Amino acid sequence: MKKLKKFLRFVVHHVNNRTKRAQLFLFGFRAHPSTAIAWSVSADGGGDGGRIFIDKHSRLDIGVILHANGNVISIGKNSSVNPYCMIHGGGGVTIGDGVRIGSHTVIIAANHIFDDSTQFIYHQGETMKGISIDDDVWIGTGAKILDGVLVAKGTVVSAGAVITKSTEPYSVMAGNPAERIMFRKR
Numbered sequence: 001m002k003k004l005k006k007f008l009r010f011v012v013h014h015v016n017n018r019t020k021r022a023q024l025f026l027f028g029f030r031a032h033p034s035t036a037i038a039w040s041v042s043a044d045g046g047g048d049g050g051r052i053f054i055d056k057h058s059r060l061d062i063g064v065i066l067h068a069n070g071n072v073i074s075i076g077k078n079s080s081v082n083p084y085c086m087i088h089g090g091g092g093v094t095i096g097d098g099v100r101i102g103s104h105t106v107i108i109a110a111n112h113i114f115d116d117s118t119q120f121i122y123h124q125g126e127t128m129k130g131i132s133i134d135d136d137v138w139i140g141t142g143a144k145i146l147d148g149v150l151v152a153k154g155t156v157v158s159a160g161a162v163i164t165k166s167t168e169p170y171s172v173m174a175g176n177p178a179e180r181i182m183f184r185k186r
């Protein structure tokens with residue numbers, strides 16, 4: 001009986017993953033068959049050739065929103081995006097291998113221009129520099145990663161931190177705006 005239940009869970013999981021990938025395919029979403037995709041994931045290339053690529057053995061948990069906004073969001077191997085994360089790829093977002101992204105994290109690769117106080121902000125356009133997150137990064141729950149940032153290899157971002165500038169490899173970042181508080185031991 002145990003083996004039958006395990007087998008049925010396996011079948012349901014794979015049917016759900018295939019169905020979800022097929023549903024999102026029309027919106028520019030491409031994922032390796034080994035990727036686990038929660039049924040409530042929302043993904044959209046955003047038109048103009050926007051694409052989302054997810055590599056082997058990665059996981060997108062419940063409530064994750066991926067919006068490429070006409071650019072590319074790429075997530076590497078063995079990475080996980082935990083519940084209720086938002087990734088906006090206006091300038092492009094590249095996430096490496098073995099990355100852990102905590103729940104409720106927001107990654108926004110765009111920024112509003114607001115220099116002219118005589119015009120509405122929405123009339124002034126946006127800058128879109130992009131975001132790159134290297135391999136072996138851990139982003140704590142509720143962190144914010146802003147446009148134009150490189151989160152270097154091995155970095156740990158504390159819960160609630162706001163990353164406004166690029167990090168150094170193996171640094172531990174905390175605060176708003178985030179500052180390096182230490183380096184990880186190598």
